[in-house]
Amino acid sequence: MSNAAVTAATSSRATAAGKSALARLGEAFVGRLVILIPYLWLVFFFLIPFVIVFKISLSQTAIAIPPYTPVLGFGDGLAGFFAQLKELSIDNYTWLTQDALYVNAYVTSVIVAAISTVLTLLVGYPIAYGMARAPAMLRPTLLMLVILPFWTSFLIRVYAWIGILKPEGLLNQLLLATGIISQPLIILNTYTAIFIGIVYSYLPFMVLPLYSSLEKMDYSLIEAAKDLGCPPTSAFWKITFPLSLPGVIAGCLLVFIPAVGEFVIPDLLGGSQTLMIGKTLWNEFFANRDWPVSSAVAVILLLLLIVPIMLFQRAQARAQEQDR
């Protein structure tokens, strides 16, 4: 082999190496982008807004556009920043704790959400169990039927219940016609209507995680228990229920967390007599135009929910690890 050929060979190998280094750099760059784009989007549109909410919750209402006193900007330089730091007030928070209306709204929301969650579990469990034990051929169809209402508008599904629950509505017509009751039941604009609305709207969120943990269960365990003389009820509590616990937890969190801050259901079905924090926040913002107080309401609501949300995130992460 001549010297020239060797040089040519080495140089071509060198370009090849150079190209692959460049390509590797490109790939690393693409990999960074895959992470960075959604990351930055969520930081900007999800995380930073919370900081702003917190900031505004410390300001005062003002007749201006936007309707609050400016807080913590660098518009007037560093000195202005520190001057504004002194202006910050926790008045909105003291206001929230002193006014019984807000405290009541928080407490009621948590109680209503908790009761609705338990009711949803009671309604959802038999459905999920029945689905998990259905012939394998039927299961995809049943699953589809549970998901389908979720695709139709939430607002529409809540609206549909107004026509059913009204004093002269379909439920009362049916009950009166069959002679079960002689006076129309007042359901609309009560907490009962809110319970019905939440159970109805959130049922798929409960059934899906329950179903996925019940379907994975090994039913020969139940048969073994039966063979050993264990009555069905105690077999359920000793085997089925504990094994479905991850689904129960995920389902309850999926219902409870959004239900605490629910607005549409208490507003349309609960009427003006019922008190829930999502509705209070909405009214504070849209009717009173008090942005700082509604921000403070939101901050406290978030603090209430932060533990359940973290539990939810951890449950999700764990489920993901198991699937892997």
Next chain:
Amino acid sequence: MNATWSRFNITSIVLGFAFLYLPIVLLVVFSFNESKLVTVWGGFSTKWYVSLFHNQGLMDATWVTARVAVISATVATVLGTLAALTLTRYTRFKGRTLFSGMVFAPLVMPEVITGLSLLLLFVAVGLDRGFVTVTLAHITLTMCFVAVVVQSRLITFDRSLEEAAMDLGAPPVKTFFQITLPVIMPAIVSGWMLAFTLSLDDLVIASFTSGPGATTLPMKIYSQVRLGVTPEINAACTILIAVVAVGVIIASLANKRREVQRQRDEQAAQRG
């Protein structure tokens, strides 16, 4: 398995599905009601559908909603797929816990909080409320749902297919577009559809982030519902349900056909 599917199981499923579907069925039935009273049957009529198409405000709102939904679902699908890739492929990087928190939290976050916080952001950066802000808000919310849907498909994805492609010299980006993307495509499509319907459906976040001239259909329906229940709204809701139902049915049929095709290919491969 059949033997254990007891009468109790069947009853609970039938009752459960009746509970889920009866209100929707009643709503659709009463949209064809002649009478103005929503709950008293006065004979069959399609007049509410006719008056619906002459309601300019409602038609405008429908057009706004459709545009917001298509744009936000499309952008959210891209961002959500990237987020899903990040969650499943990059298990170790700084701030991963924060990232997965930011993906999962919006799924359960009460809408009033998300809506208010996004509005305050838009005010802070001086963006006028309207079409753009609603779209940005919907992208943020729905990308997380897309991420969860796509992620569940990526977890069960057979990585050896990708490794084979790369062993044969395909660069990672090409591998992604030629191998990974086609395999996870059904999940991406259903993610898009989920994002589309969520955007179509949203009242609370849209009310906070929208401005004059960008009233969406749910906002319009909500303001009319507050004034009283009318058959016209029933008709509008029925059309909305029909659009979504047709979309879902087409998607599931397409899915099934692809599945059948795949099985046929597999059998052919085994025979050959």
